[in-house]
Amino acid sequence: MTVAVIDTGITAHPDLDMNVLPGYDFVSDATAARDGNGRDAHAQDQGDWYAAGECGQATAGNSSWHGTHVAGTIAAVTGNATGVAGIAPNAKVVPVRVLAKCGGSLSDIADAIIWSAGGTVPAFPANANPATAINMSLGGSGACGSTYQAAINSAVSRGHRGGGGRQQQPGCFRIPPGQLQQRCERGREQPERQPLLLLQLLLHG
Numbered sequence: 001m002t003v004a005v006i007d008t009g010i011t012a013h014p015d016l017d018m019n020v021l022p023g024y025d026f027v028s029d030a031t032a033a034r035d036g037n038g039r040d041a042h043a044q045d046q047g048d049w050y051a052a053g054e055c056g057q058a059t060a061g062n063s064s065w066h067g068t069h070v071a072g073t074i075a076a077v078t079g080n081a082t083g084v085a086g087i088a089p090n091a092k093v094v095p096v097r098v099l100a101k102c103g104g105s106l107s108d109i110a111d112a113i114i115w116s117a118g119g120t121v122p123a124f125p126a127n128a129n130p131a132t133a134i135n136m137s138l139g140g141s142g143a144c145g146s147t148y149q150a151a152i153n154s155a156v157s158r159g160h161r162g163g164g165g166r167q168q169q170p171g172c173f174r175i176p177p178g179q180l181q182q183r184c185e186r187g188r189e190q191p192e193r194q195p196l197l198l199l200q201l202l203l204h205g
């Protein structure tokens with residue numbers, strides 16, 4: 001199973017590195033990205049810290065390193081007597097960076113969804129490791145707009161539709177946190193089936 005983690009990117013970690021595949025940085029705002037450029041092939045998390053008065057916050061905030069946290073929860077090396085065990089120990093993670101200082105933009109996230117699933121994003125190289133699951137542990141307020149929906153539809157159209165697998169309803173929805181583990185375990189226990197595409201979208205206020 002290949003899980004695209006659409007989040008803040010990735011940092012090197014000895015309990016995770018062997019399960020991380022090449023990703024992409026979809027953050028188009030170079031200032032927010034802190035890597036001196038817009039989109040590029042390096043999904044390194046540069047930190048999303050902010051000073052007091054920035055990002056609509058009165059007090060300063062430290063970097064979350066949220067993408068690495070999520071990637072580790074999914075695919076930390078298991079059985080090595082080090083750190084933690086991933087809930088999907090046979091999974092590989094494709095880190096896709098969309099969140100940086102003060103959050104992320106809808107257009108970056110939408111393109112990242114399409115790219116992660118193996119779809120075409122004009123002017124960008126194809127993803128060599130299309131996701132069988134996409135994890136988006138990020139939130140927002142308001143309705144699911146047409147840009148998001150189009151991206152989700154593109155991704156879901158590349159998912160498995162038959163053979164007993166379950167197709168997620170294509171749209172913005174919320175999955176209770178505990179269910180991700182159940183879904184990953186189901187994928188591991190049924191290797192004869194083509195994994196279904198899972199979009200875990202947490203788009204709620």
Ligand SMILES: [Ca+2]
Binds near residue numbers: 027037038
């Ligand atoms: Ca960049």
Ligand SMILES: [Ca+2]
Binds near residue numbers: 077081082
């Ligand atoms: Ca470990």
